[in-house]
Amino acid sequence: xxxxxxxxxxxxxxxxxxxxxxxxxxxxxxxxxxxxxxxxxxxxxxxxxxxxxxxxxxxxxxxxxxxxxxxxxxxxxxxxxxxxxxxxxxxxxxxxxxxxxxxxxxxxxxxxx
Amino acid sequence: xxxxxxxxxxxxxxxxxxxxxxxxxxxxxxxxxxxxxxxxxxxxxxxxxxxxxxxxxxxxxxxxxxxxxxxxxxxxxxxxxxxxxxxxxxxxxxxxxxxxxxxxxxxxxxxxxx
Numbered sequence: 001x002x003x004x005x006x007x008x009x010x011x012x013x014x015x016x017x018x019x020x021x022x023x024x025x026x027x028x029x030x031x032x033x034x035x036x037x038x039x040x041x042x043x044x045x046x047x048x049x050x051x052x053x054x055x056x057x058x059x060x061x062x063x064x065x066x067x068x069x070x071x072x073x074x075x076x077x078x079x080x081x082x083x084x085x086x087x088x089x090x091x092x093x094x095x096x097x098x099x100x101x102x103x104x105x106x107x108x109x110x111x112x113x
Numbered sequence: 114x115x116x117x118x119x120x121x122x123x124x125x126x127x128x129x130x131x132x133x134x135x136x137x138x139x140x141x142x143x144x145x146x147x148x149x150x151x152x153x154x155x156x157x158x159x160x161x162x163x164x165x166x167x168x169x170x171x172x173x174x175x176x177x178x179x180x181x182x183x184x185x186x187x188x189x190x191x192x193x194x195x196x197x198x199x200x201x202x203x204x205x206x207x208x209x210x211x212x213x214x215x216x217x218x219x220x221x222x223x224x225x226x227x
Contacts, residue, residue, distance in 0.1 A: 100149075
């Protein structure tokens with residue numbers, strides 16, 4: 001069964017810290033992997049998309065890496081800010097074409113000022 | 114990126130009534146759209162796959178007669194929650210992509226059944 005797991009489930013850090021969110025997936029034959037941000041009661045904001053042939057993607061203070069062979073991805077957030085507080089979701093697409101993303105349960109991040 | 118618009122963003126309805134949620138791809142055609150449901154502090158769970166011009170495919174445990182999906186055009190899919198009950202209160206969100214590329218999500222609909 002294709003599953004996505006995120007650790008930790010929740011994380012609280014002081015402002016300014018660098019932090020790493022982890023995502024692991026069964027079945028390394030993925031098509032792509034996406035990281036999303038979700039604010040309470042809101043929809044999803046796509047942060048980074050990594051294709052299966054890529055090792056990492058960067059956007060501002062965010063860096064996502066992908067290690068297919070070990071079934072892992074990490075989201076690195078540099079110099080965290082209170083505005084980064086949200087739930088971060090990792091989602092995997094295993095097949096090209098019209099197939100759905102499979103989501104992890106998310107990591108709930110709180111950045112304390 | 115592509116835009117997926119979902120409406121309404123929130124709705125409150127009485128138990129026993131039906132609610133329709135619309136999902137539109139604004140600047141691309143989507144032969145397939147997906148409907149997810151998210152309960153509080155849970156992740157998104159796929160409910161069904163909506164296929165343009167054909168019947169939707171439902172995930173195990175999702176009642177197709179209760180959650181009616183219609184994908185009448187390449188830019189519009191609708192989810193109707195029929196005879197809604199309080200346990201159907203949830204966050205419903207749709208997504209679409211262009212053939213396996215980046216997935217784009219609607220804003221989501223918060224349904225509260227009272």
